[in-house]
Amino acid sequence: MDEIRIACPSRLHIGLIDLNGEIGRIDGGTGIALEYPRTVIYAKKSDRLEVECPQDPTAVGRAEEGAREVMQRYDLPPAKIIIEERPFVHVGLGSGTQLLVGVAKVLCHLAGRSVNANELGSVVNRGGTSGIGVASFEHGGFIVDGGHKFRTGDAANSKSEYSPSSAVRGLAPPPVLARYDFPDWDILICVPAGEETAGIREVEIFKIVCPVPPEEVKTICHLVLLKMLPAILERDLESFGFAIEESQKYGFKRFEFRAQSRNVLQCMDFLKQNGGIGVGMSSWGPTLFAFGEQLTDLCEKTRRFLDENMDGTCFVTRANNTGMKVLG
Missing domain, CATH: 3.30.230.10 (Ribosomal Protein S5; domain 2)
Structure with missing residues (x-):
């Protein structure tokens, strides 16, 4: 080759x-x-x-x-x-x-x-x-x-x-x-102007906030094992969304949210109020996500919200169930 x-x-x-x-x-x-x-x-x-x-x-x-x-x-x-x-x-x-x-x-x-x-x-x-x-x-x-x-x-x-x-x-x-394999639900990606957390700042936050309480770890495990995973296998969008939003209230994710700007929290509220399911933040953010059967209309609403309130971008994608692909 x-x-x-x-x-x-x-x-x-x-x-x-x-x-x-x-x-x-x-x-x-x-x-x-x-x-x-x-x-x-x-x-x-x-x-x-x-x-x-x-x-x-x-x-x-x-x-x-x-x-x-x-x-x-x-x-x-x-x-x-x-x-x-x-x-x-x-x-x-x-x-x-x-x-x-x-x-x-x-x-x-x-x-x-x-x-x-x-x-x-x-x-x-x-x-x-x-x-x-x-x-x-x-x-x-x-x-x-x-x-x-x-x-x-x-x-x-x-x-x-x-x-x-x-x-x-x-x-x-x-x-x-x-x-x-993840269901063929739409996934809305929203990237508002927010904070970048990397390098020394990321290391310092780990040192400050860890260890997180064991009770919160157990709650996350419960949600993943008996809510999130079954919802994927049963193609149950509402239950999956509930598990996502609940799991993001506990553990290290709480501190990832605290490191972000007000823009990110405003966008999260907007997505939830306008029909987004399983709204959450990826890693340290500022990327946000939501799930749904058809999210084109929500994407247009979100784009207008960003244009009127802050810099940012949004688009709809789906899951990749194959991993890396050889194109040629």
Whole structure:
């Protein structure tokens, strides 16, 4: 193979499950792979490593670093890599994971190497807290991941601190506990002007707010196991929406909301008041989401609301149930 082009799905991160850790595991999470927006990466064989990203030149350095890590790990030849599509960054759609795992994947493909996304995620240091992005790349669908061992004394396979993925190096992404095809409901994505939470600020918030109360962790687990998952299997939109909105009241998500601007809270209220089901915030935000059978009208209303009150964008998409796709 001399060239390849792949499409990598964005994801919604509904929430982390356990940032208490009293039973010897932390993290865990729920999320959904999206058809749009996506990361599209083209690569062809070359005698030296070249990376281009016309849409977002700031991504080049990060992509080059990831490429060199995977080339060194597997002794891969260089390539010319062009990032042809790139979603909004630092808004809660998981663009960093798709960029780095995608770059690693095209290099492996060109060299005829078959390496799964979980292993590649470890090489490029993704999945050290949430495993939803890596699992979305590999499988698509609705995903529940099982988190990481915590303070077990096994330094190679255990976390010793509460920390975001950006601050974790060399730890494998967590196991996938459940993965199901997501129903063909519309998913409204709304990205109002809000706060970007990344880097040092993200690390500091983890240090301040963790551990979260164990009672809240148990409530989230109850909602995921006996409300959210059955609702997906039974295609019960109302029950799924209830589980989403209830789960976002507890645990670490409460603090993710506190880090956001008033714009985000106003948009959430608007979506709920105008028929959005399962309204929530992805990761740290500001990306918001809602579910429904047909959300074109709500999208138009939301677009007018944004135009009149704040900067932002919105669109309707659906779940990606296949993961990364080879386009040619």
